[in-house]
Amino acid sequence: MSKIRTLRHVADSGATMLAVCHAVGCRHTRPVDLHKLMKAVGELASVLPVRDQSHFSERMRCPECGHRGMFLWVEQPQKPHPISNSRMNFLVTAYDRETNRVISDVLRASDRRVAHGGFSVAEAIMPAARLEMTFQNRIIHQSHLRIVRGGRG
Ligand SMILES: [Zn+2]
Incomplete structure (x- = not known):
């Protein structure tokens, strides 16, 4: 499998994505609707934050506690190389x-x-x-x- 850099890569690889609340006391975890997210931020958006650039995950709001900022977690369908x-x-x-x-x-x-x-x-x-x-x-x-x-x- 090639390297996953963008949301499109995640979708194409068949991986699923989880968002985890930044708040230590919450850590609410939910699956990300990739297609909805790609519509919102573009399929070429980088999965990981890029140095000195704001990242869409920082704007994601936790549905549980309302905290702004979610970690993104890509779950590979198979062992990566x-x-x-x-x-x-x-x-x-x-x-x-x-x-x-x-x-x-x-x-x-x-x-x-x-x-x-x-x-x-x-x-x-x-x-x-x-x-x-x-x-x-x-x-x-x-x-x-x-x-x-x-x-x-
Ligand atoms: Zn939360």
């Missing part, structure tokens, strides 16, 4: 809390904010998993410790 891009230094991995086995690599990112956003979303929608974020293969954030050591980058 591993990304061997060396700039993708941030990796978020989900582990089974019981067996400590890897459930999935939930996110690779080159941008720290994207990585942290993805981590928060994964915490919200995968409460049974232990999550770990690494930067250049060093652990910088773990869900059960909830500390962030000063990594580089």
